[in-house]
Amino acid sequence: MTMDPHLLRTFVTVARLASFSGAARELGYTQSAVSQHIAALEGDLRAELLTRRPVAPTPAGVRLLEHAGPLLLRLDAARADVLRLAAAPPGCVTLAASPLAVGPRLLAALPATGVTLRVLPPAEVPAAVATGGCDLGLVDGPAAPSDPLRLPDVAPLTVTGAGEEELAVLLPDGHPFAGRAAVRLDDLTDARWIDAPGVGLPLTAARASVRYEGTDVHALCALAAAGHGLALLPRRVAEAAAAGVAVPLSAPRLVHRTELLSPGAPTGAAAALAARLTAGSPV
Known part of the structure; x- marks a missing residue:
């Protein structure tokens, strides 16, 4: 039955x-x-x-x-x-993006009109695209260079690499490693991290001192700079924080990877935006 x-x-x-x-x-x-x-x-x-x-x-x-x-x-x-x-191809596009995927590539690709941007926790982006809530999705996470992200199997989705960039650890001023040129995660095995599933990059082995359930990148950076825990972030985000010290990650060899999701081959306005989001991407 x-x-x-x-x-x-x-x-x-x-x-x-x-x-x-x-x-x-x-x-x-x-x-x-x-x-x-x-x-x-x-x-x-x-x-x-x-x-x-x-x-x-x-x-x-x-x-x-x-x-x-x-x-x-x-x-x-x-x-x-x-x-x-x-349905006929719509003239407007709804794009779901995880908070850390909202970067220079996305901002440069957005047209002046016709796009609705929905910022969602990374785990919610694939489902939003799969179930028709959004035409396209940008999702991010840590990965080995050129390796795809591990995404939930919600439905058949077309996945295209949209960019990779360096990672850095955001430390509070006065942290023992704040003066280093680079840091390894092994050096921080006893450190406490901020658990921020809606915005931060996950570290399964990390111990969390604070759990932050928002999607505001600035709030996460402020928590890290104030000493409530460390945060692993794209280097550009960590270096742009109003306070704290961004130290590049040297090992393991990880990058911040962004991927474009679509329910198939995009058409119309969605295809034009998808082309701009992935233009020049080597991944």
């Missing part, structure tokens, strides 16, 4: 809100219909997915949730892809 995506979406909503009535309001169903959806899904899978008092996923429900998010996202991406092909 094929799993009904409508039932699956209802299950995800009930689990997220921990409420049958809340899910009914959000989805525009009656509470009875929501209960019937969950009962039908449990009957299909022959497993209890939710406890009722309180409303919470069972172990089987937790496992289904792990699959449900990517499955529903792929369905939304497929729908958006078909709608794009059926």
Whole structure:
């Protein structure tokens, strides 16, 4: 028996809100219909997915949730892809960009009119493009030179390298390494870093002293300069910070890489912008 995506979406909503009535309001169903959806899904899978008092996923429900998010996202991406092909090429372009991808290349490529720029956390950019929320996306992250970024598998996307640049560590004034010409990450194994998933470059081995959940690059730099933790940034961003000291990263050999995402071959105004964003890129 094929799993009904409508039932699956209802299950995800009930689990997220921990409420049958809340899910009914959000989805525009009656509470009875929501209960019937969950009962039908449990009957299909022959497993209890939710406890009722309180409303919470069972172990089987937790496992289904792990699959449900990517499955529903792929369905939304497929729908958006078909709608794009059926629609006439728009005259305006919506571009999603992660905060650190908003750099000189992007600013020089933007036309005077016709573009809506949405700044999103890096993890949200691929899904925004895949599901039709944006025509193009610029996403960034650390990578070995000329290596592609590791992006979530949300849908088939065309990925084009848009640029690479040096990295630097932003240190507070007076830090023992502030006078160095370069620094290795191994030298900073005991350092505390700022955990900033919405803007900063991830360091999985780093210990975080502060978690910053915004997308304002200037706020991240201010936190690092004030001594609340170190930040790994594109060298141009670290050197442009109002305070602190930018020390180039010498090892490991990593670069700040930016990639352009599109749901296929861009057309019209999106194609023109994509060409400007990737013009002259060696990657």
